[in-house]
Amino acid sequence: MEPKKAGVGKRPGDRPRRAGRAAKSSRQQPRATQADKPARAKPAASPLALGDLSQLLGYSLRRAQLWVFREFGRQLSAFDxxxxxxxxxxxxxxxxxxxQLAIAQLLSIERAGLGRLVDHLEGRGLVRRTASAINRRYYVLYLTxxxxxxxGRIRPAAAESDKRLAAKIGPHAYRELRRALSVFLQET
Amino acid sequence: MEPKKAGVGKRPGDRPRRAGRAAKSSRQQPRATQADKPARAKPAASPLALGDLSQLLGYSLRRAQLWVFREFGRQLSAFDxxxxxxxxxxxxxxxxxxxQLAIAQLLSIERAGLGRLVDHLEGRGLVRRTASAINRRYYVLYLTxxxxxxxGRIRPAAAESDKRLAAKIGPHAYRELRRALSVFLQET
DNA sequence: TATTGTTATACTCTATAACTATA
DNA sequence: TATAGTTATAGAGTATAACAATA
Structure with a gap:
């Protein structure tokens, strides 16, 4: 939260750059020998191209998911x-x-991380953890x-978030999307 | 890489749990007073329900994106x-x-993080950084x-990854998905 | 004064390994 | 021996703030 000291700043100027701070990869070529090619440098003021990315559905999916999470996160931020x-x-x-294990498997997240997450929810009084009387290895979870x-208060916010997605891509695309992605809900 | 010492392990048993390690939220209710309800505890051996999540398109998107990244990451791991x-x-x-700034804006990532990423690519000899002769604040980036x-070697792997996605959801859903998500490619 | 790129920092996720208690 | 839950730890990724050099 409180930044102590800031960086020293470097710029593209005259002095040669170091390798990455981790230096996990060597740098072979001396910098000066080939720094004389910017003659054909087009500063790319024209609209940039995505290249192969535009043909990769995985990239579209990622962008869509980022957009949705940003939108949904905005809705959820009111509830912390x-x-x-x-x-x-x-x-x-x-x-x-x-x-907890069943939740982790259903949501495809790690047991360890889920433990801390439930810690937090329990600390906020949203979840009740009870030792199972049947099998004492289990925690048994309930909502308080x-x-x-x-x-109940979040539900409308979630629906609103979905509605904004529908508005962005159009109702037809929204229905197609829901159908196309339903596969990913019914499996590990 | 090398774990020094491991946790001490706790179980649902008799002793009361502490709050989360951060203790950022208080815990109000004493544990013992309400630990006597597991009579109706169904250990959820039956198939679990996703609840509201199954109706939330954002969740399907997230699951789909995780699947694609896992698949794509497997393909890419051969190239490190x-x-x-x-x-x-x-x-x-x-x-x-x-x-770099243009790349960061196009891909919606942060300048700072991109700097380190390019450091790494340059260190591996994949990218050449040159000071622009026109505007000396710029780095001008080229592939080596x-x-x-x-x-060129990764391209087929990326295509293969997309093909597996198409095989998973079906060619029709694949085409619909591509159309439905194209909106997210042509903007910030 | 605004912009490009940098560093430092912090926080969140994720993933893994080891451990306890229980079965 | 296997399983549920925990802890510790390391690694990514992300976000922010401050800084130098340049415009």
Whole structure:
């Protein structure tokens, strides 16, 4: 939060650049010998091209997901909750008494990280952790009344976020997208 | 890489849990008073439900993107390159002489992070950084011959990754997806 | 004064390994 | 021996602020 001291700043100027700070890769070519080619340098003031990326569906997916998370995060910020925390609340709500490992597997996240996440939710009084009477290795998770109430207030925000996505890409594309991506919901 | 010492391990058992290590949230309720409800605890051996998440397109998008990145990362691991590094190589290839700020804006990543990323690519001899003769604040970036060659070898791997996505969701859904997501390519 | 690129810093995720208690 | 949960740790990625050089 409080920056102590700042960098010293370097610029493209005359002095040669060092390699990356990690120096995990060697640098072979001496810099000066080939620094004399900017004659054909076009400063790219014209619209930039994405190159192969524009043909790669994975890249479109990534951009779309970033947009959605930014939008959704904006909605969630009023509740001081992250998308990941929201997803865990949803799963506990839909499966009262679920244990942590089952959540981790369903959401494809790591046990270790999930433990800390649930720590946080429990600390905020949204989730109740109970030792299972049947198998004492398990925690058994429930939403508290406060957790249920919060989820109820978040639900409209989540729906609103989805609506903005639909507005951005159009209702037809939205329906197609939902159908095309449904595969990723019903498996590991 | 080398773990010094490991955790001490805790279990759901009898002793009360502490709050999260950060303790940024208080814990109000005493644990023992409400630990007596596991009578109706169903250990959730039945298939779990995603709850609201299954209706949230943003979640499907996230899962799809994770799948694609895992797949693509597997392809790229042979070249010791990350998806982010690959995207920068693509942009430099498509726009020789581009500067770093333009790349950062096009890909929606931060200048600071991009600097280190380019450091790494330059250290590996894939990218050449030249001070612009026109505006000495600029770096002017080109692929080296080695960078061009590497990109040429990666291209089929990227195409293969896309093909696997098409195989997973089906060719029709693939085409719909491409159309539905094209919006996210042509803007900031 | 604004812009490009840098460094430093902090925070969040993620991934892995080791450990305890339980089964 | 295997499993649920934990801790410690390291590595990425991200975000921000301050700085030098240049415009």
């Amino acid at each position: 909750i992250s998308p990941a925390q929201f997803s865990v609340l949803c799963v506990i709500d839909a499966n009262p008494g679920v244990n 009344d406060e957790g249920t109430a919060l989820l | 390159i990350s998806p982010a590094q690959f995207s920068v190589l693509c942009v430099i290839d498509a726009n020789p002489g581009v500067n 011959d080695e960078g061009t060659a590497l990109l």
